[in-house]
Amino acid sequence: MKMDGVSRLLVLTMFFVILFGFQSEKNGVVMAIDEDAKALCSINLAEFLPPPYGGLENMVCQPVWNSFLLRYSQSKDNVITIVLSTIYTSGWVGMGFSPDGMMINSSCMAGWVTPEGHGKIKQYYAEGHIPSKVIPDEGELPLTSVPPLIYLQGATVYLAFQLKYTSRLKTQSMLLAFSSKYPQHHHLTAHEDKTAIKFDFSSGTPFSAIAKPNYFISSTTHGVLGILGWGLFCPFGAIFARYFRYQQIWYYVHISAQFIGFVLGLAGVIVGIQLNNKLQPDIPGHQGIGILILVLSILQVLAFFARPDKDSKYRRYWNLHHSWVGRTALFFGAVNIVLGMHYAGAGPGWKLSYGFVLASTMLACILLEMLSRLRKFDEPTLPSDYPINSI
Numbered sequence: 001m002k003m004d005g006v007s008r009l010l011v012l013t014m015f016f017v018i019l020f021g022f023q024s025e026k027n028g029v030v031m032a033i034d035e036d037a038k039a040l041c042s043i044n045l046a047e048f049l050p051p052p053y054g055g056l057e058n059m060v061c062q063p064v065w066n067s068f069l070l071r072y073s074q075s076k077d078n079v080i081t082i083v084l085s086t087i088y089t090s091g092w093v094g095m096g097f098s099p100d101g102m103m104i105n106s107s108c109m110a111g112w113v114t115p116e117g118h119g120k121i122k123q124y125y126a127e128g129h130i131p132s133k134v135i136p137d138e139g140e141l142p143l144t145s146v147p148p149l150i151y152l153q154g155a156t157v158y159l160a161f162q163l164k165y166t167s168r169l170k171t172q173s174m175l176l177a178f179s180s181k182y183p184q185h186h187h188l189t190a191h192e193d194k195t196a197i198k199f200d201f202s203s204g205t206p207f208s209a210i211a212k213p214n215y216f217i218s219s220t221t222h223g224v225l226g227i228l229g230w231g232l233f234c235p236f237g238a239i240f241a242r243y244f245r246y247q248q249i250w251y252y253v254h255i256s257a258q259f260i261g262f263v264l265g266l267a268g269v270i271v272g273i274q275l276n277n278k279l280q281p282d283i284p285g286h287q288g289i290g291i292l293i294l295v296l297s298i299l300q301v302l303a304f305f306a307r308p309d310k311d312s313k314y315r316r317y318w319n320l321h322h323s324w325v326g327r328t329a330l331f332f333g334a335v336n337i338v339l340g341m342h343y344a345g346a347g348p349g350w351k352l353s354y355g356f357v358l359a360s361t362m363l364a365c366i367l368l369e370m371l372s373r374l375r376k377f378d379e380p381t382l383p384s385d386y387p388i389n390s391i
Contacts (some may be wrong), residue, residue: 040069045083048153052081052146053160065176065195074201078165079144084176088113088157092183094191095159096126096175097141101196103129106175107139110188111150111159119150121159122186130343136186169201219344222271226340227354229265230293230333233257235361238326243368255304262297265333269294283343289336296329334358 041061046054056073064070071083084095096108103126111121125138141163148161163169177194237257244250269290276287303322308314341350 040085041071045071045158049083049149049151049158049160052162053083053149053158056081056083064174064197064199066193068176070199072201074169078168079162080165080169080201081162082160084159085156086178087155088152089155089180090115090182091178091180091192092188093157093159093178094124094176094188096124096177098173098175098196101173101175101198103175103194107141108134108175109141109148109159109161110183111148111157112182113150113152113157114182117152119152120183120186121148121150121161123148124188131188131190134188136188171198171200171202173197174199218271218275222268222275223337223340223344223346223350225264225268225271226333226337227357229261229263229268230330231337231354231357231361233261233264234326234333235330237261238330239361239364239368243372258300262301265293265297283339286336286339286343289332289339293329293332293336296325296332299325300329 045056048054056071057075059071059073061069061071067087069085071085072080074080082095084093086093092110092112094108094110096103096106098106106126108124108126109121110124111119113119122136123139123141123143125135125140127133127135141161142165144162144164146162148159150160151158173196175194175196177191179189179191181189181192183189234257237254240250240257241254244253247253272287272290300322303318303325306318308318337354340346341354
């Protein structure tokens with residue numbers, strides 16, 4: 001259908017109206033952010049923070065991430081005074097300095113305000129990703145004799161500390177994180193969100209976000225492969241072999257599922273070895289169980305090639321070996337998946353997903369076992385004198 005001149009004019013007008021509206025909305029959002037930042041930066045810290053935090057000379061104020069606002073002042077003798085502020089309800093907030101933008105080997109300042117209103121602030125050193133590897137009262141930040149402090153003003157918390165370097169601080173990799181859960185005995189709980197940025201303290205601008213390293217992707221890959229291999233395909237193959245033997249294709253489904261599960265699990269182990277070489281985590285339980293599962297799985301593969309004939313007198317022992325080694329591997333597979341999520345500090349999405357898979361598998365086993373026993377109970381039994389061959 002051809003458009004006349006009036007229709008074309010209307011379409012063109014609508015296009016420009018929509019485009020102008022989009023740009024206006026976008027500019028409005030940017031202007032709103034700028035205005036909010038200006039309003040926050042104009043707050044007089046001297047009204048509630050003691051010196052030197054309340055009277056920063058030549059203060060630089062810059063939004064860095066979400067509601068995090070960084071104020072700092074750097075003197076000629078390389079003393080830098082930092083005040084980090086953000087919206088606060090509960091839990092802890094933290095700022096870390098890292099040599100390479102990664103959490104491991106970073107030194108952080110973290111603080112919180114207890115429900116009773118008492119402020120707590122400490123330096124931490126991150127030896128690993130799990131909370132037990134974030135060590136309180138350790139770190140390499142060159143703190144001055146000025147005590148660090150945390151102060152809650154309305155709905156905003158202020159984290160303040162002072163550092164002295166041998167030379168002027170320029171570009172620095174920074175970590176920002178928070179959690180709504182309070183620390184336990186001064187040990188930080190797992191963060192709910194985090195980011196890593198590079199900040200230029202000479203110009204006062206964050207100029208890039210630090211991309212996640214490959215081992216973050218590898219840890220996700222390791223978890224997905226483990227859940228799919230040991231937590232999904234292998235249990236499915238075992239369930240099909242036990243409860244669906246009356247199906248003609250049960251053997252092929254069982255072998256296929258077990259083979260896929262073994263390949264995925266083996267790939268997960270390989271990725272786990274790479275992670276271990278990069279991170280050197282202290283998780284002997286998870287590693288030891290993983291090795292045990294791999295050994296049991298290899299025994300199952302070897303047993304497949306050494307399977308005796310049905311009429312062999314060794315077939316009974318082979319069946320016992322095959323079934324119990326498989327059950328043991330599946331049990332420890334589930335245990336190791338839970339341990340892995342615990343050590344990795346997995347979020348609720350991971351826990352809910354695997355919880356659903358595990359609960360569905362257990363429920364299916366219970367229902368199928370009940371149906372199997374009912375089916376055996378309903379099968380007619382032949383009398384001992386019943387003629388087997390009437391011909």
